[in-house]
Amino acid sequence: MEFFTTLYLLLLSSSAAALVLSFFFQKFFMSLREAKLPLPPGSMGWPYIGETFQLYSQNPNTFFAAKVKKYGSIFKSHVLGCRCVMISSPEAAKVVLVSKAHLFKPTFPASKERMLGKQAIFFHQGEYHAKLRKLVLRAFMPEAIKSFMADIESIAVTSLQSWEEKDFITTFQEMKTYAFNVALLSIFGKDEFLYREDLKRCYYILEKGYNSMPINLPGTLFHKAMKARKELAQILAKILSLRRQRQRDQAHSDLLGSFMEDSEDLTDEQIADNIIGVIFAARDTTASILTWILKYLAENPTVLHSVTEEQEAIMKRKEEKGLSWADTKTMPITSRVIQETLRVASILSFTFREAVEDVEFNGYLIPKGWKVLPLFRNIHHSPENFPEPEKFDPSRFEFTPKPNTFMPFGNGTHSCPGNELAKLEILILLHHLTTKYRWSTMTPQNGIQYGPFPLPQNGLPIKLSPKAKAEAKA
Numbered sequence: 349m350e351f352f353t354t355l356y357l358l359l360l361s362s363s364a365a366a367l368v369l370s371f372f373f374q375k376f377f378m379s380l381r382e383a384k385l386p387l388p389p390g391s392m393g394w395p396y397i398g399e400t401f402q403l404y405s406q407n408p409n410t411f412f413a414a415k416v417k418k419y420g421s422i423f424k425s426h427v428l429g430c431r432c433v434m435i436s437s438p439e440a441a442k443v444v445l446v447s448k449a450h451l452f453k454p455t456f457p458a459s460k461e462r463m464l465g466k467q468a469i470f471f472h473q474g475e476y477h478a479k480l481r482k483l484v485l486r487a488f489m490p491e492a493i494k495s496f497m498a499d500i501e502s503i504a505v506t507s508l509q510s511w512e513e514k515d516f517i518t519t520f521q522e523m524k525t526y527a528f529n530v531a532l533l534s535i536f537g538k539d540e541f542l543y544r545e546d547l548k549r550c551y552y553i554l555e556k557g558y559n560s561m562p563i564n565l566p567g568t569l570f571h572k573a574m575k576a577r578k579e580l581a582q583i584l585a586k587i588l589s590l591r592r593q594r595q596r597d598q599a600h601s602d603l604l605g606s607f608m609e610d611s612e613d614l615t616d617e618q619i620a621d622n623i624i625g626v627i628f629a630a631r632d633t634t635a636s637i638l639t640w641i642l643k644y645l646a647e648n649p650t651v652l653h654s655v656t657e658e659q660e661a662i663m664k665r666k667e668e669k670g671l672s673w674a675d676t677k678t679m680p681i682t683s684r685v686i687q688e689t690l691r692v693a694s695i696l697s698f699t700f701r702e703a704v705e706d707v708e709f710n711g712y713l714i715p716k717g718w719k720v721l722p723l724f725r726n727i728h729h730s731p732e733n734f735p736e737p738e739k740f741d742p743s744r745f746e747f748t749p750k751p752n753t754f755m756p757f758g759n760g761t762h763s764c765p766g767n768e769l770a771k772l773e774i775l776i777l778l779h780h781l782t783t784k785y786r787w788s789t790m791t792p793q794n795g796i797q798y799g800p801f802p803l804p805q806n807g808l809p810i811k812l813s814p815k816a817k818a819e820a821k822a
């Protein structure tokens with residue numbers, strides 16, 4: 349009896365010990381596995397400030413290029429108070445943006461969320477994001493934007509006429525107005541003119557605050573921006589109630605119509621946040637690209653010549669009629685100029701994601717909570733993807749770039765849903781610009797400013813004159 353009890357106890361305790369042991373072994377091996385995965389190479393700089401100073405004391409591209417050269421295409425750093433992993437290979441970008449996108453959520457500073465509105469599409473994932481994306485895509489797909497072509501064209505023609513009357517124009521400022529008016533048209537349809545000036549005034553205040561220090565005290569730019577944000581929401585509420593009063597059977601192919609469809613069940617606040625967000629995403633990006641295009645065309649007369657020939661042929665063919673959707677599909681040279689400008693200028697140098705859990709990545713560990721930055725500009729400027737990357741050469745787009753080497757609109761479920769509209773409004777403006785006008789830059793311009801997108805110095809001041817006159821003088 350004694351013996352059995354002892355044996356029993358022994359067995360019991362040994363199995364408990366085995367359990368405890370195996371538990372520790374498991375822990376040990378698990379931590380070993382984690383420990384075995386190293387962090388990507390790189391340096392973290394000073395405590396807290398990290399390498400922010402190095403990043404901003406020079407052209408950011410110099411910082412990224414030096415890092416890639418030293419550490420390869422995946423490296424760690426510490427900027428703007430965040431530990432992060434920067435990636436600059438097409439394969440890695442594909443993993444973060446497309447194939448493992450669920451492990452990397454989009455992320456923005458809280459102050460930007462407050463300003464644009466917490467319910468805006470950029471700040472979400474999952475079901476709510478998918479629903480919004482569907483609604484935005486529906487309003488920006490070719491079928492929908494086709495119906496606005498004549499109106500976009502008349503905005504372009506009027507803008508150009510108003511520039512012609514001035515001694516000089518600041519290209520970026522004027523392009524902002526153009527892109528803003530096109531954005532309002534695509535969102536509110538014919539209703540936009542009712543509120544255009546109010547919306548514009550609020551928007552310019554909001555934008556000044558967006559890039560300022562997020563200090564919400566009376567007098568600060570941030571405070572003024574938050575007030576403008578409230579006023580914007582009030583204007584949008586008025587537009588919404590105006591639409592609701594109208595007859596139901598009026599179908600609207602604009603973004604507001606898409607958001608307001610009963611079945612979609614969005615609150616007024618959700619609609620407002622998303623409309624403010626869409627305007628924000630549409631305006632300065634499109635305006636920067638247009639500004640760069642004018643600069644590159646002015647610097648490359650042969651390219652300008654072939655674009656002009658292409659556009660003149662279309663003008664002759666269509667005679668007095670407006671541009672059709674089909675016309676815009678027969679502008680290969682002009683389209684390649686847009687693509688090459690998107691590549692060289694790469695106005696969104698990178699984007700922010702955040703690891704939602706510990707992720708094993710190419711043999712490295714990306715710890716949960718770290719930011720992950722796909723470096724679009726480096727990918728677009730790598731000689732492996734684009735030989736002689738600094739050269740402006742639209743003909744390189746005669747061949748389709750390899751997957752994930754050219755992502756001016758991103759990739760995956762968070763890619764830009766407005767890309768078709770952006771290309772369309774650029775083509776329409778270039779059609780009228782190149783067939784009727786010539787322009788010259790005011791001073792030799794080689795500087796670049798960041799605000800926050802890279803831009804030609806001072807927003808590219810130019811003098812615009814009707815083509816006939818310009819040619820007579822020459």
Ligand SMILES: *[C@@H]1O[C@H](CO)[C@@H](O)[C@H](O)[C@H]1NC(C)=O
Pocket residue numbers: 442446750751752753754755758759760
């Ligand atoms: C986006 O990713 C998919 C999958 O890798 C790829 O097929 C596609 O070409 C990519 N898009 C771009 C613009 O590179």
